[in-house]
Amino acid sequence: MRITRRRTLLAMTTLTAATGLGATTPPAAPKGPGFEHGVASGDPLTDRVILWTRLSGVDAPSDVQWQVAHDDAFTQIVAQGHFGTDTGRDYTVKVDVAGLTPATDYVYRFRYGQVVSPTGRTRTLALQTDKVVLAAVSCSLHSNGYFNAYRAIADLDHIDAVVHLGDYIYEYGAGLTDYGMGNGRLLGRIPEPPHEIVTLSDYRTRHAQYKRDEDLQAAHARAPWICVFDDHEICNNPWKDGAENHTPPSKDGPGEGEWSVRKAVALKAYREWMPIRDPAPGKLSEAIYRSFRFGNLAELIMIETRLLARSKQLDFSDLKMVDGRPDFDAFRTQLNDPQRELFGAEQRIWLNTTLQTSVRDGVRWQVLGNQVIMAKIAGPDLIKRFGPETVASLMASLPDSARSQLQTMIGLFSRPDPFPLNLDAWDGYPAERERFYAMTKAAGARTIVLSGDSHTAWANELHDAAGNQVAVELGVTAITSPTRWLELPGLDLAQTLADQNEEVVAADDTNNGFVLVTLTPDEMIGEWKSVDTITSRQFRCTTQQRFVVKASEGGATRFV
CATH class of the missing domain: 1.10.880 (Transcription Factor Skn-1; Chain P)
Structure with missing residues (x-):
């Protein structure tokens, strides 16, 4: 039996397939050149930031002007230049603008001839600050609902950065039973292309559809984004050498092609379409791990646990039978194998050095941007x-x-x-988790883990194998992806997991939204922000729960 958030016990769910309602026509091609995919910024540093857009409606190499200013009227331009784009990069534009001032708000825009893009807002990192506000997000399934949570982020009074923890796009098609298509047909949000994406053209088309969404555009234009991919930017549940949702060539046919090719084209499209700094020369595109320092207040450390080194996920169908009974002991031995890993040696060294340096430099909080849930959560x-x-x-x-x-x-x-509920999460790699806990304890880090992927809001207190408190974790629910793993009469799964698991302080699988994190020298405040609907553009965003961590001495963090 495969237990995943998408396929969990489908035979017991109460879901019903929608019929072909709400059919849509493809969007009209733009009349001439334009910036129909909006603007975005990302990967801010104290003196630079990435600016992004795409020039649509052209079919030849083109030169796009960019401008950065202090004022909305662009009378105080502080940096400008030109960027050449063409079909080789799908006419995307990505500029690493240097020479900026720390802790400064800027506006930016692009021009092509007489055509002017929307204006975006961005901000450089501070050398010193006493407050940082981050919006942590994950899992935006376009077909399943409106991006109201992105709109709520765009409407925030103050935000320093949006931290996207993965599943920015999804790879599924528009079939009757494809993921999210019950709502997709009712709302007219039909995936483009209408089949599962596999080729470079497919991935580019899907990114383009997402970037046309007005609510996503508004959130991108509001503040810089710091992003990492999870699985669906490529396909469901990958590891280093394959994926659950990828069929490699075999004697039965070509399948979906070689895994290395699909991974490469998915990452190429991701790098083209996201406001993310390109890898340094000699670095793999998968090597997305990097860190961002907000003065001496916080270090945001983005890790990669999907493609670089992940060992293949175990599955409960791997349980061997002995004398007609499942051999649970043998399975648990497999699960605890110290060779099972997520980071790889190079990233482990980098992470350990980053934690040590951050604490040594007096940074108050170490915040881990993490793709999958870290807490121990039994089913x-x-x-x-x-x-x-x-x-x-x-x-x-x-x-x-x-x-x-x-x-x-x-x-x-x-x-x-x-046994753990989700073997695709850190629960499937307990030895690697202990290695990370050893790092954070040795560094004396005040660690806040922000995690995506699970479509559930979590507040978890993390302990090592000896029971020592190490860190806290805030899990992010989904922007629009379905939030219920399992439907059984009378079962509140999230509450049951909170009641039965020592590390789970609170959990909720009924709401879509995001987590708003406010850091000061004295405390971290994490708020579950929930939207009351994803099937209407009229919505309310409220604070569902609030969690506080005090900056106690000694490193380990806990909720108060």
Whole structure:
């Protein structure tokens, strides 16, 4: 049985497929040159920032002017220049503007002849500051709903940067049962192209569709973004040498091509279409790990755990049978194998050095931009939750396929040593997690982990294998992706996981939104920001819960 946030126990869900409602026509081609994909900035440093746009409506090499100014009227221009673009980079424009002043707000725009882009706002990092505000986001499935959470970020009074933790796009197609297409047909948000994306042209087209969204454009134009990819920018659940949602060539046919080719074209499109600094010469495109220092207040450390070194995920279908019974001990030995890794040696060395240097330089907070959930989270013990009589009654009412999956869940999770819910998360790599915990303890870091991927809001307190408090984790729910992993009558999965797992302080899988993080020298405040709908453009954004960490001496962080 495969347990993932997308396919979890589909036989037991209450989802129904929508019929072909709300069909849409492709967007009209722009009349002449324009900037229909908006503008964006990213990867800010104290003296520079990346500016991005795309020139549409041209079919030959073109020269685009860029301008940076202090004022909206662009009477106080502080930097300007030209950038040549062509079909080799899909007519995207990306400029690393240097020579800027620390802790300064700027406006920027692009020109092509008489055509002027929208104006964007950006900000350089400070040399010294006593407050940093970050919006952490993840998982924006275009077909499943309107990007109201992005609009709410665009409307914030103050924000220093948006931290995107991955799944900026999704690779799925527009088939009747494809992920998100129940809402997609009702709302007319049909993926472009309408099939699963595999080629360079496919990935570029999907990025272009996302960047045409007015709410996403507004969030990009509001503040600089600091991004890392997760899995769906390529395809579901990849590891170093393949992916769950990729079919390699075999004796049965060509499949979806060589994994290395698909990964390369997906990353090329990502680098073209995102406001992210390109890798240094000699560095792999996968090597997206880097850090950003906000004075002596915070260091944002973005890591990569998908493509560079990740060992293949284990799956509960890998359980071997011995004398007709699953060999749980052998599976657990596999799971704890110290050779299983996420970082790779080079990134581990870099991360350790970054943590040590940050603490040595007196930086108050070390904030980890992390793709997948780090906390230890065992799957739900349904017998403990409902009692054996209720579970037996439920078993009797289910069809055979669902009954089999429920029995598997009980075997895995209703035991004295329950298995993790999600083997694609850090729970599938416990030895690597302990190596990271050893780093943060040795450095004496005050570590705040920001995590995406799970479509659930989390507040977790992280402990090493010996039970020592190491860090706290704020998990980000989804911008629009479905938030429920499992539907069973009477089961609040998130609350059950919080009740049954020591590290989970709180969890919620009912709302879409983002996490707003405010850092000061004395405390970190994390707020779950929730939108009340993704199926209407009329929405309210509220603070669902609020979590505080005090900057105590000694490194380890905990909620108060």
